[in-house]
Amino acid sequence: MKTFGTLEYAIDKYSGSWTWKITGVRAVMMVSKLIPELWYGSGPNEVIIPDNENNVKQIRLILERYPLEILSKSVWQRKSRTKIIKKPTEIKIEKLSKAIPKNNFVENC
Secondary structure, eight states: OOOOOEEEEEEOTTTOSEEEEEESHHHHHHHHHHOTTOEEOSSTTEEEEEOOHHHHHHHHHHHHHSOOEESSHHHHHHHHSOOOOOOOOOOOOOOOOOOOOOTTOOOOO
16 A cells, blocks of 8 residues: 555654654645644654644544554554543432322222
C-alpha cells in the first residue's frame, strides 16, 4: 500500500508540548484544510498539530483517505481509540403511600 507521508508524536521545540508531526505533500495539504490550529514545521512539507482529542479525530479521518506511515504506533493506538464513557443508570425508587380503603369497601373472607 502506498503511503502519502509520515505521522509522528514528538515534542515541539518552541512550545515544549507534545504534538503530532505530519510530513508529506498531499497529507499536509489535506491537514491544512481540516485543522486550523496547525503551524508549519521546519520543512516545506511538514506540519505540527497540537495534541488534543478533536485533532486526533481529524487525523484519524485523514488516515482513512490518505494512509500515512505511523512512526509512533503505540502512542497512536492509545490516543486514537474512541473513548466510551458509560453513564451509570440510576434506578428510580418511588415511595408509595399507604392505601386507605373507602367506607364502602367489603372484605371477602
